[in-house]
Amino acid sequence: MSAKPKVAFFEFTSCEGCQLTVVDSLQDHPELLDTVEIVQFREAMSEKGEDYAIAFIEGSCSRPSDEPKLQAIRQQAAIVVALGACAHLGGVNAIRNRMPLQEVREYVYGDRAEWFETYEPRPIKDVIKVDAVIPGCPIDRREFIKAVTHLLQGRMPFIPDQPLCMECKLKENICVYTRGKVCLGPITLAGCDAICPTYGDGCEGCRGLIANPNIEAMRQVMHEHGLTDEAIDAKLSMFLTNQIMALEEAG
């Protein structure tokens, strides 16, 4: 058995809820601390080491000055894992990517808009190569434990490509459409145990699109359930703005 793998955590534009979920996962799995050596985790510790093999990155890249920091992490780490929807998809930060950037800046900072650096929030794979993704907003703590277990075994974390509806049916949930709600389950990646429909709300798409989503059919279903085009666009843009824009661009 080789020495414990050295792990570091980093955060860019995010709420840090995924790193808190990592802390929470220790409630059930305190033994995790014995299996890896955490050398950097700014939110939880003051010690800071620059020698790490695995980097977990939370948050989206939302300003040019984030880019060299991401490059430096990529240079050091053998494995880079995108942690959560912001790192994976741009997260809710990307909602504003369909809005004029200058208008967004001025709405919040008025005539001081130029004081604070920003650009269109993007997933970190748009800046550096990413080896694995743990999706979700926030990440699912069981999936995080499973991913770490895989990494310790020398494997890459694996996220199955199937729609949320499959998981929701297995849970024997009543479809939220029959309760007058709207759900992105048919086009969203499963793996969260269909947590939102289980608690009575529709899926918001935080884990990202499955490989071959039928967006037009999804729009049709929402339309049939009484949503206007504008409301459908709002639904599809909570977490999926960047992915949908990329699909539109590809035609």
Next chain:
Amino acid sequence: MTTKSLKVDVHHLTRVEGHGNIVVDVQNGELKQCELQIVETPRFFEAMLRGRPYSDSSHITSRICGICAVGHATASLRATEKALGVQPSEQTVLLRKLNFHGEILDSHILHAYMLVAPDFLGVGSVIPLAKSAPEVVLRALRMKKLAGDLCKAISGRHTHPIAMTVGGFTHFPTSEELAALRERLVAMRADVDTTVELFSTLPIPDFSRDTEYIALHKPDEYCFIDGVIASTDGGTWPTEDYRRVTNETIVPHSSAKHTANQRESYMVGALARFNVNYDQLHPRAKAAAATLGLKPKNTNPYMNTVAQVVEIVHCVEDAIRLIDQLLARGVVWEEPAPPTRLSGEGVGACDVPRGTLFHNYVIEDGKVIGANCIIPTGQNLANIEADMRKLVPEILDRTQEQITRALEMLVRAYDPCISCSTHLLNVQFV
């Protein structure tokens, strides 16, 4: 008179949420610069809400913060409900309070044990503490797990709650779940008592600076949701008048705005709530305060963590009381209370773990057209800097390392949530 020169430059303060720098420059004994720089990326939540259905707001704004996601969701729901004339049921109010206690407990335990305690126990973080004092860390994890489970039973999870919606809930805990949580809360009293004992032994730095303390207030309960804005300098304001209290200004070294009410700065958070609302604390919490040497009005900002411990006691007791109330009346499945109009303006106010939080929305035909969120850490920034300006000259005889550490501990005591504090703004509603 000292003629010492000193530069402190803490880049990315650790064990806080978000990115902040402490910069202090003393030349020949004179304090030239003393700033808490907020260098987090701006996030623009207010702009992102514009044009979206009102029902999205609580889900989007809960993503402002991973620690106080329930607080943001609750403030957001209250702003929307006031704008649209929604009257939540008594059961909804009880469940929201209970969920809120889960979040206060989770956040305070995280802060007191995992972020602050390592400073006193001679370690750099909770990780070596797990080796040197495993019982302390396991106690913290055990208590935190119960807080998380409480939130999970009500709204699906703590970070980014699911089942909270405008007018009510989309899911309800069963009586069995509530009874099981009650039993665990009662059993948790032993851990809570040990926590009070532990924090009564920590050498809290001796420093004080009188300032204005602001918190939400109700005469008949220790207030976390709704109420009026109250100040230890005197005066109360309806939450709708929050702009008259916060008076935001933009400063160049911070992507979060500064605020001031009746003095140059004010403090919000656990110590402010304790100072404003001591009378409404549960008797067990008052007893804990006595053990911890905390009396209102306390003006030592380092005692904020101690006030959090007092609130841990209060929230455990009040959660038990709320569960008893819910069990006695029975939890029934309810449709959310409907809007009575689709246009209007509302202010939602909550006292979240770090202090008073305001969400203000203007809604037109069911869509948000204007939004303003004022976050506790933003309100504390000017006060933290004022503390640093008083503290630095008092400790100039110490080594640079000791001074840096004292400043880090001061900022950390406020439990700043910097990722929240970076999208404060100035909307001109039309």
